[in-house]
Amino acid sequence: MKLFGSADAIIALILVVAMVLIGLINPAFWQLSNIFSLLKSNVVIGLMALGVLLVMISGGIDVSFTAFAVAGMYLVVRSMVALDYDGVILPFLAATLIGGLLGLMNAGIIHKFNMIPLIVTLGTASVVRGLVLGLVGTSNVNINQMPDALIAFGRTDILTLERANGTTFGLTAMIVIYIAVAVGIHLVLTRTMIGRSVYAYGADAEAAKRVGFNTGRTMIFVYCTAGALAGFAGLLHSSMIWLANPRDFVGLELDVIAAVVLGGASIFGGRGTVLGTVLGVFILVMIQNSLILMGIDTTWQRVVVGGMLIAAVAVTALRDRRAPV
Amino acid sequence: MSQTNTAETAGGSFKGSLLRAGGHTNVQLGVICLLILVVMTALRPQMFLSSYNFESMAFFMPELGILSVAMMIAMLTGGIDLSIVGVANLAGITAGTVFGYVAGEAGAGSLGVAPVILGVGVGLLVGVLAGLLNGLLISGLKITPILATLGTGQVFIGLCLVLTGGPAIVGFPSAWNWLGNGKIAAIPVPLVLFVVLCVALSLLLSRTSFGLRLKMIGTNPKAAVYTGIERGRMIIWSYMLTGGLAAMAGILLSARTNAAKSDYGASYLLQAVLIAVLGGTNPAGGKGNVLGVALAVISLTLLSSGFQMMRVSNHLIDFVWGAFLIAVIAINSFRGRKAR
Numbered sequence: 001m002k003l004f005g006s007a008d009a010i011i012a013l014i015l016v017v018a019m020v021l022i023g024l025i026n027p028a029f030w031q032l033s034n035i036f037s038l039l040k041s042n043v044v045i046g047l048m049a050l051g052v053l054l055v056m057i058s059g060g061i062d063v064s065f066t067a068f069a070v071a072g073m074y075l076v077v078r079s080m081v082a083l084d085y086d087g088v089i090l091p092f093l094a095a096t097l098i099g100g101l102l103g104l105m106n107a108g109i110i111h112k113f114n115m116i117p118l119i120v121t122l123g124t125a126s127v128v129r130g131l132v133l134g135l136v137g138t139s140n141v142n143i144n145q146m147p148d149a150l151i152a153f154g155r156t157d158i159l160t161l162e163r164a165n166g167t168t169f170g171l172t173a174m175i176v177i178y179i180a181v182a183v184g185i186h187l188v189l190t191r192t193m194i195g196r197s198v199y200a201y202g203a204d205a206e207a208a209k210r211v212g213f214n215t216g217r218t219m220i221f222v223y224c225t226a227g228a229l230a231g232f233a234g235l236l237h238s239s240m241i242w243l244a245n246p247r248d249f250v251g252l253e254l255d256v257i258a259a260v261v262l263g264g265a266s267i268f269g270g271r272g273t274v275l276g277t278v279l280g281v282f283i284l285v286m287i288q289n290s291l292i293l294m295g296i297d298t299t300w301q302r303v304v305v306g307g308m309l310i311a312a313v314a315v316t317a318l319r320d321r322r323a324p325v
Numbered sequence: 326m327s328q329t330n331t332a333e334t335a336g337g338s339f340k341g342s343l344l345r346a347g348g349h350t351n352v353q354l355g356v357i358c359l360l361i362l363v364v365m366t367a368l369r370p371q372m373f374l375s376s377y378n379f380e381s382m383a384f385f386m387p388e389l390g391i392l393s394v395a396m397m398i399a400m401l402t403g404g405i406d407l408s409i410v411g412v413a414n415l416a417g418i419t420a421g422t423v424f425g426y427v428a429g430e431a432g433a434g435s436l437g438v439a440p441v442i443l444g445v446g447v448g449l450l451v452g453v454l455a456g457l458l459n460g461l462l463i464s465g466l467k468i469t470p471i472l473a474t475l476g477t478g479q480v481f482i483g484l485c486l487v488l489t490g491g492p493a494i495v496g497f498p499s500a501w502n503w504l505g506n507g508k509i510a511a512i513p514v515p516l517v518l519f520v521v522l523c524v525a526l527s528l529l530l531s532r533t534s535f536g537l538r539l540k541m542i543g544t545n546p547k548a549a550v551y552t553g554i555e556r557g558r559m560i561i562w563s564y565m566l567t568g569g570l571a572a573m574a575g576i577l578l579s580a581r582t583n584a585a586k587s588d589y590g591a592s593y594l595l596q597a598v599l600i601a602v603l604g605g606t607n608p609a610g611g612k613g614n615v616l617g618v619a620l621a622v623i624s625l626t627l628l629s630s631g632f633q634m635m636r637v638s639n640h641l642i643d644f645v646w647g648a649f650l651i652a653v654i655a656i657n658s659f660r661g662r663k664a665r
Contacts, residue, residue: 061471109651113658116608118405118471122595123650130644138640254479257472267469299486306479310462313472 007264007319011279018283026293032161033169034293038286043174044240045256046281047233050185051226052260053277057189058222059202059269060117061257064106064125065099065230066249071128072098072231077141077150077244086149092235099231100224102128107223111216132246141244154239174236181229186274194221202269258309259284266316284308350605354620361624365631372634380513382626384506384581387519388413388574390622392593393600394526395570397618400601401530402560403543403610404463404470406567410594411481412455413575416448417585418485420576421494423447424501436498444501448576449569455481456568460561485587493586497579505580515577522573527615539563543610592643599650600625602657625649 023029048065055062072095080091102124109120143151157170189195197218200208209215238244263280265272287308291301365373372378392409399406427440455477462473507514530536538559541549550556579585604621606613625646632642 109654113654115654115658119598119602119608120651120654122598123647123654126595126643126647127651128647130640130642130647132640134638134640134644254475257475261472267472297487299490300483302479302483302486304483306476306481306483309476309479310468310473313468313476314462314466317466317468 008273008276008279011262011264011276011283015279015283015286018287022286022290022294026290026295029290029293033163036169036171038282038289039175040172040240041285041289042281043172043178044233044237045252045259045285046178046278047181047229047236048252048256049259049263049277049281050182050274051229052256053263053265053272053274054185054189054198054222055117055226056257056260056265056267057202057269057272058198058218059205059267060110060222061267062106062117062121062223062226063253063257064102064121064128065226065256066253067125067128067132068099068102068227069230069234069237069249070246071102071132071234072096073234073238073248074132074136074141074244074246076235077146077238078136080147080150081141081145086147088149088153091147091150092232095231095235096228097231099234100228102231103224103227104220106227107219110223111219136246138246140246141238143242146238146242146244150235150239151242154236154242172240174240177236182274182278185225189274194218198222199270202271204270254309255284255288255305258305258312261309261316262312264316267313280312351614351617351620354604354617354624358620358624358627361627361631365627365634369631369634373631378630378634382630383513383516385515386622386626387515388578388581388590389593389596389600389626390519390619391522391570391574391577392590392597393604393618393622394523394615395567395574396597396601397604397606397613397615398526398530398539398563398570399470399474399567400606400608401539401543401610401613402563403546403608404560404564405598405608406459406474406564406571407471407594408455408459408474408478408481409567409571409574409597410590411478411485412452412568412571413578413593414485414585414587414589415455415481416451416572416575417579417589418488418494418587419451420444420448420501421497421579421585422488424498425494428498436500438500441498441500444498445504445576449572452568452570452572452575453565454568455572456565457561459568460564463564464557464560482587489585489587491587493584493589494579495584497583497585501580502583503580505577505582515581518573518577522570523615523619530613530615535559535562540611540613543607543612545611595650596625596646599646599653602650603653 019029028034048069051065052062075098076091076095079094080086085091106117106121106124109115109124110117113120154174156173158173158176160168160170162168189198194217197208197213197215198221200211200213201215201218205215208218234249237248259281260272260277261267261280262283263272263276263278265277284305287304288301291298291304296304392413395409396406423444424436424440427443428436459470459474459477462468462477463470466473504514504518509517530539538549538554541552541554542556542559546556575585578590582589600621601613601618602608603625604613604617604619606618628645629642632645
């Protein structure tokens with residue numbers, strides 16, 4: 001079956017084993033409400049991870065997307081409050097656009113100055129966060145000020161079930177958006193010229209240039225998409241938690257990068273699949289959320305995430321050494 | 326480049342070789358320092374030139390300076406160390422935990438000099454071991470430095486949380502606090518330590534085969550291996566040195582603030598990268614010198630102190646740091662293009 005490459009199959013296997021183990025330790029894991037809430041936690045990290053996947057396939061790394069997510073979310077929500085505007089489509093377009101434009105800045109600097117993406121994105125992240133917090137404001141937009149349409153949008157469910165005691169729980173409709181974006185990126189990466197150029201650039205930038213790819217356009221596509229997805233995910237996050245906090249997402253970049261690496265993408269570029277990333281995100285979110293279910297103290301959470309990242313990169317490093325690209 | 330320069334000036338004065346190691350970048354940085362000094366003085370003459378201002382800068386600059394030098398050493402081999410802030414906090418917290426055990430009910434404030442020396446030893450050991458872990462992951466398992474240190478940094482911060490349970494450890498022995506707040510003949514102790522470290526490291530990098538081999542690994546890894554350099558072992562040593570330096574910075578930080586917490590100094594990471602790059606370090610490896618980094622940290626400390634005096638918000642200062650980093654990248658890129 002073409003859908004599962006060998007690497008993706010291994011990740012899926014790890015996922016299944018982990019699910020069985022967690023389920024054995026605490027059967028509450030398998031309750032439908034827990035699974036639904038897990039899926040809900042996947043959406044925002046997953047959307048950001050799809051952007052980071054593109055960057056990693058192109059051989060780069062991005063630590064600025066969380067700052068872009070904050071910019072998209074906070075600028076849009078604040079202007080909605082200021083203009084007393086209530087709507088859904090226009091705000092999400094605006095947040096996506098803000099993220100995309102900021103991504104364009106990354107692409108421009110990285111391509112024009114031929115500079116290491118990590119250092120550039122460290123810089124742009126600091127610039128964007130500094131401007132948002134310094135010029136726009138540092139206070140939260142709370143639930144009583146949040147635009148009603150955004151809240152209503154964020155709490156839409158596609159499936160509502162009733163517990164034995166009469167309370168209800170549902171599966172968020174945002175999961176549909178996540179799946180649609182994942183399928184879209186998968187198709188672009190595998191079926192279009194620009195998608196193939198990302199792999200080519202990541203495997204060997206010089207070779208890609210000589211074959212005739214317009215590498216500047218590839219970089220713009222990669223970083224703009226990553227930024228746009230981050231901006232979109234940022235606003236989606238605030239509409240799902242009914243709060244816009246300009247200090248949000250600090251440190252989330254590590255979780256997202258860990259998830260993408262866990263999903264089999266190589267930091268040297270040229271390798272990585274959407275399916276692997278989606279599975280990687282699910283594994284990361286599941287293990288983070290299940291620590292309490294497994295009776296592990298939450299202070300261990302960062303040790304566990306860091307350890308998982310190291311284990312995942314060690315495995316990918318061994319794989320890359322065995323089969324040099 | 327810098328190796329041949331240093332070799333040629335082996336007989337010359339130490340100061341001369343220091344200056345030449347960085348070439349005209351250091352002269353530029355010196356000019357920038359003076360320029361910032363003049364502009365800030367012109368804008369806020371009463372406040373900026375006060376001895377109080379210089380003294381407070383001399384107390385908090387060394388932490389950042391040592392972290393930046395640590396970052397520079399990791400960059401010499403073409404790597405990067407994103408775990409330095411985690412290592413620094415872990416060193417301070419481990420030392421604080423040790424003091425807690427030693428002092429028991431009496432409280433750590435009552436401890437004498439001997440336990441403090443033990444604490445410094447433990448802190449530095451933690452740093453060197455953390456560096457050893459980084460080095461083993463990078464040279465043994467061949468993990469990219471970015472990802473390896475991103476992961477270990479997370480583990481170190483996680484261990485800080487596990488050790489403290491979240492809140493800060495407060496109340497260190499007075500001899501420990503002397504390291505961060507004391508003075509030797511009117512000169513702040515952290516500054517003395519920083520200068521001693523800088524001189525020692527700059528001798529290590531420019532006058533020993535260790536330093537030369539480190540730079541060669543960064544310049545051309547393959548050629549370095551062919552000349553018989555044990556690349557793996559050198560990389561492990563360099564990350565151990567980086568880890569030890571980061572721990573030193575953590576010790577100074579906890580000594581100055583009399584507290585240690587898992588998320589102290591989080592903004593230092595970006596600043597250390599920026600200062601290392603600004604100081605003429607090439608993130609791709611092979612180029613970097615201590616004097617350049619020291620000049621860069623001085624100029625940025627002057628700049629941020631001046632901004633604070635003009636009541637610019639801390640967030641906008643973050644913006645300036647980021648913009649500065651990008652500007653430096655752009656200038657270096659244009660200069661590199663012209664040189665070609």
